[in-house]
Every structure is written in structure tokens, then in C-alpha cells.
Amino acid sequence: MDSGIFTMTFDYDEWPGNHCNDDECVRFYNESFYHLRHHYDTIYHEEEFSQKVLYEENLDSSHAKVYKIKYSINLLPQVGYFIDNEGNHCNEGVSLMALAADTEEIEIF
Numbered sequence: 581m582d583s584g585i586f587t588m589t590f591d592y593d594e595w596p597g598n599h600c601n602d603d604e605c606v607r608f609y610n611e612s613f614y615h616l617r618h619h620y621d622t623i624y625h626e627e628e629f630s631q632k633v634l635y636e637e638n639l640d641s642s643h644a645k646v647y648k649i650k651y652s653i654n655l656l657p658q659v660g661y662f663i664d665n666e667g668n669h670c671n672e673g674v675s676l677m678a679l680a681a682d683t684e685e686i687e688i689f
Contacts, residue, residue, distance in 0.1 A: 586656040595620050595651065596634040602647045613653065 591597070594617060607623045609616065620631070627633060664670055 587652055587654050589650060589652045590616070591651065592617050592620075594618075595649075596631055597649055598646045599634060599649050600646055601628075602645075609653065613655065616653065 605624075609619065609623055611619060624630075
């Protein structure tokens with residue numbers, strides 16, 4: 581689980597690339613990974629993360645150090661869930677972790 585197989589780093593031009601704050605921020609996202617590109621404002625809805633504020637901070641970055649933002653997503657919660665070609669959500673209730681917990685061979689997990 582710690583191997584990075586289910587973790588993907590991404591970089592979209594529409595998402596901010598720099599920030600003056602170097603704190604790690606973890607957010608949830610329950611939509612399709614293929615629509616992630618258009619959901620920055622949904623995921624980071626606070627004013628401090630708005631693209632306008634980040635742009636202004638970067639222009640006036642003489643007082644603070646600017647850090648590169650690294651975006652990544654953990655795909656493990658979506659294992660078993662998929663959207664077919666017609667847009668139907670399939671296997672919404674299927675979870676790899678739940679399947680592993682329900683097995684009789686729990687010791688290996």
C-alpha cells in the first residue's frame with residue numbers, strides 16, 4: 581500500500597503552480613479522476629486558495645519564499661469503482677479495502 585502504485589502525481593496548467601505557504605494540504609475528491617482537471621475551485625474552495633489570491637501573492641513575493649506545489653491523488657479508494665462509456669457509475673459500493681477486510685485470510689492484510 582505504501583509503494584506508490586495507487587498514487588499519481590499530476591500537473592494541470594489550469595491549477596496554480598506556486599504558493600507562499602509550504603504546509604501540506606490533504607483534500608478529498610469523490611468524482612471521476614478524468615474530471616479532476618476542472619475541479620480546483622471545488623476542492624480548494626477557501627479564499628486563501630483562490631487563484632486570484634495565489635496570483636497576487638506570487639506577484640508580491642518579495643517578502644516571502646515561493647514554493648512549488650506538488651499535486652497528487654491516491655487512487656486506492658476508487659479501486660472497483662468505474663464509469664462506463666455511457667457515463668453510468670458502476671460498482672459504487674465496491675471497495676478494495678472492504679473486500680480485503682471481509683476475507684477469511686485477514687492475517688495477510
